[in-house]
Amino acid sequence: MPFQRNCRVIEVNQIANGLFSLVFDCSDIAGSTKAGQFVHISCGDGLLLRRPISVCDLDGSLVRIIFQVKGSGTSWLSERKQGEVIDVLGPLGKGFALDGSRLLLVGGGIGVPPLLMAARQASEQGKKVNALLGFADADKVILLPEFASACDWVEVSTENGSLGKHGYVTDLLISRLEANQNICDLILSCGPQAMLSRVAHIAKEHHMPCQVSLEQRMGCGIGACLVCSCGIKSPGGEGKSFARVCADGPVFSSREVIWDET
Amino acid sequence: MKPDLAVTFAGLEFKNPVTVASGTFGFGREYSNFFDLSQLGGICVKGLTLKAREGNPPPRIAETPMGILNSVGLQNPGVDEFIKTELPFLRRFNTRVIANISGNTVEEYSLMAEKLSDAAVDMLEVNISCPNIRAGGLAFGTNPKSASSVTKAVKAVSKVPVMVKLSPNVTDICEIALACEDAGADALSLINTILGMRIDIEAGRPVLKNITGGLSGPAIFPVALRMVWQVCKAVKIPVMGMGGISGAEDAIEMFFAGARLISVGTACFKDPYAPLKIRQGIEEYLSRKNKASLNDIRGKLITD
Known part of the structure; x- marks a missing residue:
């Protein structure tokens, strides 16, 4: 409401x-x-x-x-x-479903902030929460102390190597999952479209449940005007339909999103 | 004394002249979280087609100075699904339900008109003016002959009043309006959106995936008002005025130009309560001017 x-x-x-x-x-x-x-x-x-x-x-x-x-x-x-x-x-909108018991948060740039609330709520529920956060540059880095207080550990990457690991946050995700497949039982991710698409791909390869928060240009914001659509696979079928990012999302299961239609 | 806001339109009583415009209000569910839909004069539901439509690929919206461009492309669940799941919900409210229909062919228009008038919607709004789909839609609305044949076909089967929604994307809107009136239309609604586009100069691409879209919002209000005024002078059937109405003052201008009902669309995106504020503002204006009803201002534009 x-x-x-x-x-x-x-x-x-x-x-x-x-x-x-x-x-x-x-x-x-x-x-x-x-x-x-x-x-x-x-x-x-x-x-x-x-x-x-x-x-x-x-x-x-x-x-x-x-x-x-x-x-x-x-x-x-x-x-x-x-x-x-x-x-x-x-x-x-519909937020994250904090289903798992070991959450790995994967955030990129301006997609990092909503994950903080997920981290806080999950850790209050006694879940184990860790975060991988990627930024373009050290001067764009935000919320590290807040994530540190809500998570067991936080790892940071920057695209130009000015802070943390040099590279993309998806590189961190791959090395974490390859080192320990049981590091998490749910991935929550928010960030630019290209990053989310990559996170979804990596999660699928590792058979890991993953929720992504999408961004789209919006009109009414409450689900009436149908401008903020994204392509979604029809349940169980080959077909596709358009979902409303504002009301059916912004959080979707990474597997239902059709990445070249969003 | 409190002014009387009730309006008779195409033989139907409307409790007040404020309706919400097709495509901006869905099927009412979302806005029912904000206010009792029974406070509206009527609801023009999201445009329906015979079969479900996915609509156009995103992005479907671009902001422009005092306007927005959209290219939704008539995403809807189809007329049967509307009758089954959405109409019963709308019927819970004491307001007029106006079903907006778009067809690829004249036969599709009449099939939908039959189904919907059997399902007892209050009125049909025949959309011959959607700029965002290739077949049908605007193709019917830019030619007096095809506008007339669609109107005749719908009138032949409809058991409820038929209103035709006109496009501003024509050389002479009165020519189309007269063709619809001659074909038996009970009312007209205007204007639909104005065809436009924007370009993202960094990417060198159109902002809308569909390239072009329909412009709405306060930017188009003067055009809408001019067309409502011209059409009201040309035809005898009643007119629902719309296009960029964002406050009671705009609605009152529409009444002076001759509109009997008005419709609020894009304004709801900024303020979900806009239709109620507009209704309230109309009532206050009539009181302040000592007018008993809308009859006292409708078409009373002084031009000498």
């Missing part, structure tokens, strides 16, 4: 190059959000569409989101000041 609320901004900080953290106060949304769900935020009168942003963390009635400034909407959002009010719709 989503809410539309005018929410007070508690703080906005730039936490890395082009990446902002915004905390707002809303007990209705904070009280009902699950890991992997998102909020849809109105970014000023000049823009017609809200901006969908995954929830990163909750603290009482406070909701934390992290976003990358990409255009006029996220730029507007990054300029909010403490005490201002933003119009938020949420929580929306």
